[in-house]
Amino acid sequence: MDLSVVIPTLNGRDHLAAGLDVLAAQVSDAEVVVVNGPSTDGTTGMLRERDDVDVLVEVSTRTENVSRNAGLEVATGDVVAFLRYDLVVEPSWLAGLTDGLTDASVVTGPTHRTLGGGMTTEQSEHRTIGSREVTYFNGGNVAFRRAVLDELDGFDEYLETGGDRDAAHRLAALDYEVAWRPDMGVRQEYSADGGVATGDRGEEFRALAYRLVKNYGVRPAAAASTTRRAGRDALVAGRDVLRGDLAPTEWLAAGRAVLGGVARGAADGFVARVKDRSPARNPHGLSDRSNRAVARYDWR
Template sequence: MDLSVVIPTLNGRDRLAACLDGVAAHAPDAEVVVVNGPSTDGTTGMIRERDDVDVLVEVSTRTGNVARNAGLEVATGDVIAFLQYDLVVEPTWLAGLSDGLDDAPVVTGPTHRTLDGGMTTEESERRQIGSREVTYFNGGNVAFRRPVLDALDGFDEYLEAGGDRDAAHRLAGLDYEVAWRPEMCVRQEYSADGGTIADRGVEFRALTYRLVKNYGIRPAAATGTTRRALRDALVAAGDVLRGDLQPTEWLATGRAVVTGVARGAADGLVARLRDRSPVRNPHGISDRSDRAVARYDWR
């Protein structure tokens, strides 16, 4: 197996250093490609001082799928792994990856997150949508055989969020299996800091877009979006009743969700018409060639 590890990063110098240390320790023969940008915390200087990064790609777009595609463009391995910059591979990671690829062309595993009260982990997630059984994967800890990524035409760069979920739908549409290996585990060494506040408009635009693009206007697409919106609205209404959320904030969030759903549905229909093939990726890696603004290759 000729393995390339692609690591997108943005303003995460110290966490990226720990990630790179883990790859060097537990997958020392892998080609390492870091896609940076646009960071302002000295990430570029840190990488250029190391001897375990083969290629550094600087990009100007702060979108995960653009970074993934930019890394895929320069990676040379016949197996491409995508790793999140703030995750550290465990000693069993490489063995789990290799074992999973014996059973399926895509393999993923859990993330162990250290919190103040202990540690959390994840389980494999599958869902039946229409006639498809979709196996979701962790976009920050997944490996593909290269022909699969070629068949997918990479990731859909329209999406600001949920690019891995979209790829999972398209994998199912192309009849590719996804293996789950608990041994292919990574850990998040930094304690949770409360996270970031989700932009509900962006979130629901991405959700509606990928469902409409992959399934069209049909119950399989509408049911999931409606259920999610109603659940979030009820939770927020409870917060209003308890005084934890202002009614004006609830209404503003509701408007953002409605606007996001409408725009996602329209853009999803356009995307479905642009790419009528099972690939369903009009904004894929073949759509453009100007992702990188700079490239440093030490291979």
Template structure:
């Protein structure tokens, strides 16, 4: 199996260097494609000289999923993995990925360890049933796909600024693909500041607004407008409202912050639902991705090969 590893990055030079060092140590034969957004911190120069990097793509867009999709288009492996700029693969990661894909899985994921004060925390397997469909979720900074499965997905949905990995999990489930959970396919996330959580500096969107627009969009796009989907969105919103309300009661948050979050949620649920239905109509196939790799062949970028 020839493995390509795509690493999207944006202004993360030091964290990226550690991620590339880990790939050089634990997956030395893998093709490494770095998809760099418009970084201004010297990321480009570091990536061009790092021994692990085979291809550097320079992108004009500040969009995580545009970077992922550009990496997919450039990767040549018959399996493609994604790691974050702030995640370091561990010693057993490569064997775990290869074994799962060789056994017939369409995608494979594993835990993400995080350094915390006093030790390390980790994520457990997350799966749930949505509208009769069993979905296995994965972190976009630790997942690998067979080329056939990734081509069937047409990559990630570039409409989404957050939640695109969860959207891909829904779409894999809809196509009947198997996502394997491998405890040994683990990575260490060194920093909390991940590219997926960064907003453009001129963005008028709040984190709450983006969260609920993304949630409504991916659920409506994948399952349609229905009572069960509406109830699922409402349960999420009520749970967050109670959680933030508790923070206000304890003095950990301001009442104005709670009110602002509430004002952001409702219009973004509506907007996400409308956009999700439009996307569902635009792509009626099982892949449900009108904003994928094949729709963005006009992406402006420079490419550097070693």
């Protein structure tokens, strides 16, 4: 197995350096591709001084799927793993990855996070949408056989969030299984408070509607999933209003953002579905363009 590890990063110099140190010690034979940018914290200089990074790709677009595809373009391994810059591989990571690939063409594992009260981790996540069984994977800790990524045409660059979940739907459509290996664990080297950022609600639901309509069409399965998600979030926000933790005007503004995001995402998803009728469903994928990188440093 020839393994390439692609690490997208943005202004994460210190966390990235810690992760690279451990990766070099635990997985010394892997080809390491870092996709940077556009960072302003000295990441480029730090990487150019290291001898354990094989390729550095500088990009100008702050979108994770663009960075993933830019790394995939230059990776040479027959297995390509994607790691988040602020995660560190566990000692058993490579063994878990190797074992998982004996059962499936895609393998993922948990992320261990240090909290104030101890350690938290993840479990494998599955969902049935229509007649399709979807196994989601950890986008910051996943490995693919290269042939699978070629068939998927990489990641969908329309999406600013949820690109890994979109790929999971497309893997299911192509009848690829995703193996879960607890040994393929990664961890954060710093403490987190356990908080969850709310983010842009309109963008979140735009991405949700887009990937569901693109992958399933205008069907009850897609509408039901979006409606359940929106209804659940509205109920939680309504309770916050009743408790006085959220102003009614904020609730209404969030609702408008969600409705606008759903409408735009559904329309764009329908156009994408028409543009690419293949099972890959990826009109904005790896083959769509070749100008992602603004600079490339290759020390192989």
